[in-house]
């Protein structure tokens with residue numbers, strides 16, 4: 001069982017190097033039109049001028065938003081991910097800056113900054129997550145909006161005394177298969193997503209990716225530290241009401257005027 005970079009992977013690309021970027025835009029899943037379109041609909045509706053995506057990735061959302069005529073900029077850590085944006089419809093107009101969304105500044109004042117697909121969790125410290133909010137506020141004009149899409153921490157699946165929850169077990173034939181599990185540290189709010197893939201020849205790959213989970217109320221405090229206040233909180237991009245059973249939320253904070 002091996003863990004580590006593939007031959008073509010640049011360590012500077014973090015957890016999204018070439019070997020991950022190459023498979024990121026596969027059909028279905030997060031790339032399916034029924035997933036992408038509602039996100040783009042809401043962002044287009046909230047935008048009132050230029051917008052900035054933190055962790056823009058391969059342009060899954062940025063490119064179709066730009067194709068609707070919205071001026072889109074993006075900050076992205078991984079060159080391998082960002083390299084895929086320009087070839088998508090609308091993607092050639094997306095202005096991409098390679099950098100860390102906790103610190104990287106781009107020119108311009110934006111009507112909207114957005115950070116989707118649980119990517120606030122990729123910043124693994126509370127201070128770092130506060131810096132994301134501060135950096136979003138620094139790019140917004142007064143009254144501008146910061147949108148975050150992120151899962152509600154799934155701790156209710158943890159029985160007392162247990163720190164690990166499986167999320168996928170897919171045995172294949174001849175010992176091939178896949179097992180995925182999350183492991184939580186409820187003191188630091190850090191967790192790892194662990195992926196074990198076994199090939200039919202018996203060789204295997206183990207990937208352990210670090211995250212930090214964060215509660216909606218904690219995000220509201222981060223927003224307040226950064227000079228923003230909650231404007232909307234939905235359970236999903238259909239703007240449905242958040243309930244105790246919601247698995248994720250879409251929250252919108254407004255920069256104080």
Ligand SMILES: C[S@@+](CC[C@H](N)C(=O)[O-])C[C@H]1O[C@@H](n2cnc3c(N)ncnc32)[C@H](O)[C@@H]1O
Nearest residue numbers: 016055056057060076077078081100101117122
């Ligand atoms: C799950 S992907 C989401 C990409 C895109 N936003 C989407 O919705 O498809 C997470 C992305 O965040 C990027 N990323 C992680 N930490 C980052 C950071 N601190 N600054 C900028 N980008 C970061 C990764 O390189 C990766 O492209």
